[in-house]
Amino acid sequence: MIRNRHLRPTTLLPEKDRGRGAGFVWVAGFALAAYLGTAVAAGHQERLWGFAAAILPADGAAEAGNRLVGLASWYGSYFHGNPTASGEAFDMNDLTAAHRTLPLGTRVLVHNLDNDRAVVVRINDRGPYVRGRDIDLSYGAARALGMVRPGVVRVEITPL
Secondary structure, X not given: OOOOHHHOOHHHOOHHHOOHHHHHHHHHHHHHXXXXXXXXXXXXXXXXXXXXXXXXXXXXXXXXXXXXXEEEEEEOOOOOOOEOOOOOEXXXXXXXXXXXXXXXXXXXXXXXXXXXXXXXXEEEEOOOOOOOOOEEEEXXXXXXXXXXXXXOEEEEEEEO
């Protein structure tokens, strides 16, 4: 016998009280999908999530030749060995990068506009999570670009 009716398990709840929030979740998900689909179809990728303009075309496929001038930062020893979005362990000395929208495995030419150095990196993680930044490079890629000391530089990003 249950002594406290207010603390009864959910399995004893009447059928009508179960799953009340499921309808809300379904409607909210549908509304978000409709909004994102409308924004992409109208060509307003730059308005999605308030980030800088996406370098993906409206159909979502990465094409060679699309370029973006933006800010790059780097990350290193604090994340070394942790899993990336692709599932592999992060190696701070590899030539890898994190990007919000490019497919994992995409190779990207990153050109430092301050000192004219360039490096090809592979996208293996998601980020950056700092507003206004467009790509996060590994320490190895930052060293190749000569941007370790300044930390954040203007770059041109070209998917290959």
